[in-house]
Amino acid sequence: MRKSIPIKKYFxxxxxxxxxxxxxxxxxxxxxxxxxxxxxxxxxxxECALESGINFFDHADIYRRGRAEQVFGQVxxxxxxxxxxxxxxxxxxxxxxxxxxxxxxxxxxDWVTHSVNGILKRLNIEYLDVLMLHRPDPLMEIDExxxxxxxxxxxxxxxxxxxxxxxxxxxxxxxxxxxxPIIANQIEMSLSKLDWxxxxxxxxxxxxxxxxxxxxxLEYCQLNNIQLQAWGSLSKGIxxxxxxxxxxxNVRNTAExxxxxxxxxxxxxxxxxxxxxMRHPAGIQPVIGTTNTNRIRNAVSALxxxxxxxxxxxxxxxxxxxxxx
Numbered sequence: 001m002r003k004s005i006p007i008k009k010y011f012x013x014x015x016x017x018x019x020x021x022x023x024x025x026x027x028x029x030x031x032x033x034x035x036x037x038x039x040x041x042x043x044x045x046x047e048c049a050l051e052s053g054i055n056f057f058d059h060a061d062i063y064r065r066g067r068a069e070q071v072f073g074q075v076x077x078x079x080x081x082x083x084x085x086x087x088x089x090x091x092x093x094x095x096x097x098x099x100x101x102x103x104x105x106x107x108x109x110d111w112v113t114h115s116v117n118g119i120l121k122r123l124n125i126e127y128l129d130v131l132m133l134h135r136p137d138p139l140m141e142i143d144e145x146x147x148x149x150x151x152x153x154x155x156x157x158x159x160x161x162x163x164x165x166x167x168x169x170x171x172x173x174x175x176x177x178x179x180x181p182i183i184a185n186q187i188e189m190s191l192s193k194l195d196w197x198x199x200x201x202x203x204x205x206x207x208x209x210x211x212x213x214x215x216x217x218l219e220y221c222q223l224n225n226i227q228l229q230a231w232g233s234l235s236k237g238i239x240x241x242x243x244x245x246x247x248x249x250n251v252r253n254t255a256e257x258x259x260x261x262x263x264x265x266x267x268x269x270x271x272x273x274x275x276x277x278m279r280h281p282a283g284i285q286p287v288i289g290t291t292n293t294n295r296i297r298n299a300v301s302a303l304x305x306x307x308x309x310x311x312x313x314x315x316x317x318x319x320x321x322x323x324x325x
Contacts, residue, residue, distance in 0.1 A: 006226065006283055007227035013055065015056050017287075020289035021057055021068045023291045024064070024067075034070060034071050038071050042074070042291075044293060050085055055085055058091075058132075059090035060134060061090060062134075066118070076123065077124050083125060090119045091133070091186075092116065092131070093137060105135050105138070106137060109148035113148050126157075128157065132162040133162070133174075136165065136166055140174075145178070162184035164187070164229075168221070181225075183225075184226060184229055184285075188231050189231075189233065189284060190235045191319050192235040192319060198320070222281075228282050228283070233286035234274070235273060239272075240269045250320075254318040254319045267298070267302065271300075272302075272315075278303075
């Protein structure tokens, strides 16, 4: 039996899967013009997600240079009744390259406040259910940031605070200053990105230095009721059909295993890849970013299966490409 995801403490009806909106708003690039086709495609994906039971939508102000939020806002303007069915979060804090500046991370109070105002305008909404701070800013002044966050909450522009790509020490430091609870941490976790698992399994084993994950982050989030959200959860589709022809032996082996398990559990391969994440007792909430409506529906079927322990470990070891210690 899959445990309830922690974020249901704040959103009892939250879906166990998040729809990531990075792919909305046309092709990547500097073109700021949205076409009617972009809007139609976004509306189709959003409606498909809702019809499939996904009501949690993830944005960032940098996605398609704001066009992802803008096209989402156009859909809400056209169908305002959809807002009541949604939980909407967006991220801020990454400033892209411009002029002679290489780009930076910015958690200054002024920038966060400016960013939220822009997000709300583009999304055509009055408040964010969740504001997520996108990547750690080494120059963060926590008291200044805390003041900005609390002011945004007091003004009704945000309801909750979350973070992305942070370890337990960074979250703990931020939480020490901010008077509102940090309710989620979105990090890269998938069948191909296994550091979050290897960090615990490889304790005391030769090779632990190769793990790119701060020890204790998963446990900290579990102990503090912080929802773990997984970006990159579908591994860019490398374990689907085309993975059977990969030049990488581990990918080929794992794609074959995923295919076998998809037959066993009577679901598509995307569901197996997500079920691997959702089998973990931390209650991981995968973020899927496809705009293909069939893939959205296929992904949701992961909710109907519970991987056997041996199937889960076989996937883990196959993707690692080496036996457990």
